[in-house]
Amino acid sequence: MTAMPAHRHHWDPFEGSVTVMPSAPPRVRRPPFDSGLVQGILVIVAVIALFAAIGLHLFAGTAAALFAVGVFAASFLALFALVLLGDEEGWTRWLLVETARLNGWTPVALDPAGDIVRAGGVDALYDPRSNRARVELAPILRSRLGQMLPLVPTGFYYGAAPGGMPFWMGVEIINVILLAAPRVMRTDPFGNTRLAGRGINFVIGYRLARNTLIEAHLLAETLGDSRRDFDTESIAFNAAFRVTLTGDTAQSRTRLLQVLTPAFMEKLLELERRYRIQVMVRGRHVFLRGYALVNLRDPHLTAPLFAKIVADLAAGAEGFKHYAE
Known part of the structure; x- marks a missing residue:
């Protein structure tokens, strides 16, 4: 390299x-393997085991619930080990x-x-x-x-x-x-x-x-934004963006609308x-x-x-x- x-x-x-x-x-090495997909599987297993432990405790007794808790703990520990060994931050x-x-x-x-x-x-x-x-x-x-x-x-x-x-x-x-x-x-x-x-x-x-000569923000439109910005000729554009100007003068509005x-x-x-x-x-x-x-x-x-x-x-x-x- x-x-x-x-x-x-x-x-x-x-x-x-x-x-x-x-x-x-040299200071940012390639980690030995990429553990992202395995981490995702372990997270799903841990979540399922956690909810299963709660359900089993309520309806099937303590022994079955303890088994699910064990699966949850094992998944969590394996996830922790993968984060360390996989060096995701380094990757x-x-x-x-x-x-x-x-x-x-x-x-x-x-x-x-x-x-x-x-x-x-x-x-x-x-x-x-x-x-x-x-x-x-x-x-x-x-x-x-x-x-x-x-x-x-x-x-x-x-x-x-x-x-x-x-x-x-x-x-x-x-x-x-x-x-x-x-x-x-x-x-x-x-x-x-x-x-x-x-x-x-x-x-x-x-x-x-x-x-x-334009100072403007085009932000993602949210509920209620349309009452506080100005509209263009495009309905789709108005629905997508909230347009605001710094020092909202007629001249600055004209400049932006000529660009748009x-x-x-x-x-x-x-x-x-x-x-x-x-x-x-x-x-x-x-x-x-x-x-x-x-x-x-x-x-x-x-x-x-x-x-x-x-x-x-x-x-x-x-x-x-x-x-x-």
Whole structure:
């Protein structure tokens, strides 16, 4: 494996130009095996055994209930052992670094032994840049009715999208077990069907070539939001997004509505259907937060899918600069 350079210079949406020390592969090893699927089976067995113990205690006596309790305890201990032996945290960090290496990006994996701090309403590992991101991007990172899954980044990527547009990406990689799910839920947006995979919770910031002169949030629509935002000509778009502007003046509303052409709104709706996106526009910086299921664990297979996510959302971000041009 080729060693990464000691330092790299990148665009950062919060600090401008930064010097980044990439997370090195020797410090983020590949674990001996991936125990995610086995962990999922043990969790299901433990849950069934727990409810069985309660039912057996009520209707079949103590002896049968004790057997179910034993199954529950054995499953729990086996799960604990797999978490330690499988080094799931190490696997995730290794995947983060390998995906970056294969895509030519710079990875920054947060130290899991670091201090825990509260920023943006959530407890998370301390990192100056990530804490700033959680505070400044809180409207699209925190949980809300339209987007129940909050984002707490455990690593970052710096790189360039197709066409050379620089990007910064905060990512949280989550184990997903889909043993009891129907096939439609076990199939990711890229057509892969598996019983286990990775949930990629992410936010990507792009730097546009021109200032959009727009400061806006496009958040997942929830009950009652329609009374507090303004409507576009698209009923589907209004149902999907709550649109708000900073300093809601007639001029800023006009700028945004000129950008939101029918074709661009359909593009954003397509991204919302695929990635459940929310958007924050801050002048020449556009942030898109979303989620994707990737039912693959080999980084040689997942790296192109990560790159596709970056490319898909870059096309969405660029749509906001048309009015500025």
